[in-house]
Amino acid sequence: MSATKPIRVGVVGFGYWGPNLVRNLDRLGDAELVAACDLSEANLGKMKALYPYIETTTDLASLLADHDLDAVVVATSAPSHFAIAQQVIAAGLHCYVEKPLTLKSSEAETLVRMADEAGVVLFVGHLMEYHSAVNWIRDYIASGELGDVLYLYAQRLNLGKVRTEENAFWSLAPHDVSIVLYLLGEAPDSVSATGAAYVNEGVQDTVFANLHFPSGKIANIHVSWLDPHKVRKFTIVGTKKMLVFDDMEATEKIWIYDKGVGAPTDAMSFGEDLTLRFGEIVAPFVPMKEPLSIEVQHFLDCCATGATPRSDGRDGLRVVRVLEAVGESMAAGGAPVGTVVEV
Ligand SMILES: NC(=O)c1ccc[n+]([C@@H]2O[C@H](COP(=O)([O-])OP(=O)(O)OC[C@H]3O[C@@H](n4cnc5c(N)ncnc54)[C@H](O)[C@@H]3O)[C@@H](O)[C@H]2O)c1
Incomplete structure (x- = not known):
């Protein structure tokens, strides 16, 4: 416009x-x-x-x-x-x-x-929230092709840059939190988190945060600046398919796996009831714009x-509340902390 x-x-x-x-x-x-x-x-x-x-x-x-x-x-x-x-x-x-x-x-x-x-x-x-791949995934979830989202997890890992004024979650996770909330279209009602400070006292270098949503979905966000690999990856498991978004890949950032547990066409059978489905793996073409x-x-x-x-500001508020609550949960030994905000 x-x-x-x-x-x-x-x-x-x-x-x-x-x-x-x-x-x-x-x-x-x-x-x-x-x-x-x-x-x-x-x-x-x-x-x-x-x-x-x-x-x-x-x-x-x-x-x-x-x-x-x-x-x-x-x-x-x-x-x-x-x-x-x-x-x-x-x-x-x-x-x-x-x-x-x-x-x-x-x-x-x-x-x-x-x-x-x-x-x-x-x-x-x-x-x-303006990334072409993230919006492609959001549309794909809305299309029903993935089935219902069961859970997802995000990993943002690297060696450095070690900060002293904020922990790894505040430094690295704001993008992941906003992506998770944007993709699921809902805000979590509580978080529980564990982290550890190795380099500077009181400043967590690695954090594992679990976000619990009113719909029953769960998301895990793992961030660290003390890791051998540079990783920026999302994995989303749905009832029909599974999706991986690898933001370190230059072109093929999204992979869709026709894998699951259920009635298969090309299946490996485990007993009478349980079958694992191994279908095709597709990397869709997603046009990228800055x-x-x-x-x-x-x-x-x-x-x-x-x-x-x-x-908008409310989106910003919801993300800040998650970041804040992750700190509160770590201080409380990983206890669940409420994240609902109303303005
Ligand atoms: N969207 C992204 O991918 C992305 C990437 C990097 C940084 N950021 C965000 O951008 C913001 C800036 O980060 P940065 O890495 O550029 O920081 P920076 O420290 O490199 O730059 C901050 C600038 O603001 C100036 N400044 C600080 N306080 C000021 C004040 N009160 N009045 C006027 N100027 C002031 C500083 O002099 C400096 O020039 C942060 O909120 C950061 O989280 C976003």
């Missing part, structure tokens, strides 16, 4: 990820990149070198007041999201916040309420029309 008049956008944060957002905003005709704010003069200098026409400042208040903006994109480090987004929404501007929306669910709730009251769009950068470009365009469309974004 094309906006009638370009959305005047300001950006806060031009560190590692901000430049990717700016690159997309710059090339989409629906946006007019007007001004940027960063506490780092050096990073503002890098932006000026690439985009000399963008006004820069280290003062958020002046960014919000002086440029007749419609919307602000926040790509600063997570601890600053709440304070910055509050100011953006209070200024009556549409607000895009990188994931995670906030560090506490109470803060995310505040932002959702503020945006509702101000009548502005609150958008969270849950990038994977997720960030789709995501940024969707944000601009929502700003233009007032539509509720796919990854």
Whole structure:
């Protein structure tokens, strides 16, 4: 969709990820990149070198007041999201916040309420909800081809980057949590999690989290920065078929296995009742488009029309509550912790 008049956008944060957002905003005709704010003069200098026409400042208040903006994109480090987004929404501007929306669910709730009251769009950068493969899988589940989803598990593993200010779940799992909730179309009612801190005291390097859903489905998310392999994989087991999404593969990211337990055509029989089905394995062709470009365009469309974004503030809140509850469960020795949020 094309906006009638370009959305005047300001950006806060031009560190590692901000430049990717700016690159997309710059090339989409629906946006007019007007001004940027960063506490780092050096990073503002890098932006000026690439985009000399963008006004820069280290003062958020002046960014919000002086440029007749419609919307602000926040790509600063997570601890600053709440304070910055509050100011953006209070200024009556549409607000895009990188994931995670906030560090506490109470803060995310505040932002959702503020945006509702101000009548502005609150958008969270849950990038994977705009990934072509994830959306292909969502459509495939909706088509019924997989049968009912029984359970799924996600693995995001690597050696490094070891962080000290947040555990591996906050660092690595926001994308997996958002994918799981998006694919299942429901939020969990509780989580239970186990993790261990080996490198830095109190900062879990590896976490196994179980998400329990009202429908009875379960999902496990395993993240670690202390692992010999780089893995970004989803496995979904349905009543008819099984699906693996391997985001490390360049092209064949999705594999569908016609495997299961039940009445087979090509089967290995175990006794009279139990038969295992080993059918064909297919890697469907899924056209890929840069997720960030789709995501940024969707944000601009929502700003233009007032539509509720796919990854809105409530979605951001649900993900933050899961991240928070995983920490609470680990602190309680793996006890189940409720995750239902209502705003
Ligand atoms: N969607 C994705 O795949 C993805 C990937 C990487 C990072 N991110 C997210 O993007 C955000 C930024 O991550 P990053 O890796 O670019 O961090 P970073 O530390 O590299 O960059 C943050 C920038 O924000 C600036 N900044 C910090 N506090 C500020 C404030 N109060 N006012 C103005 N500027 C401020 C810093 O000077 C820096 O330039 C995080 O929320 C992160 O989770 C998302």
